[in-house]
Amino acid sequence: MFESIRALVRHCNCKCPEPTIELAVExxxxxxxxxxxxxxxxxxDADAVIARSRSLILDPLMGHINYCVSKRRR
Structure with missing residues (x-):
């Protein structure tokens, strides 16, 4: 079913690309x-991908406190 996509995946040692692709489609x-x-x-290679990746949106939670002490705001 995903032969055209699988043909693009080179040098992959992944034993289950088809279930992963099915999950992505779902x-x-x-x-x-x-x-x-x-x-x-x-x-x-996850490390190579991360080294070449960057976020395209701002983190909406960056710089905010990690907890809420006010019972009204919970």
Whole structure:
């Protein structure tokens, strides 16, 4: 079913690319809890991918406290 995608995946030691691709397609179609979400699944050297990656959006929680002490805000 995914021969064209599998042909693009080179040098992958992954033993289960087809179930992973099926999961990616399911997430793309259905989202999570009915809402569309973005997902990135990467085959290959994770360290090399991270070294060449960067976030394209700001972290909305960066710089905020990790807990809430006010009972009104819980």
């Amino acid at each position: 997430i793309a179609r259905e989202g999570r809890e009915g809402r569309l979400i973005g997902t990135l699944l990467t085959f290959g």
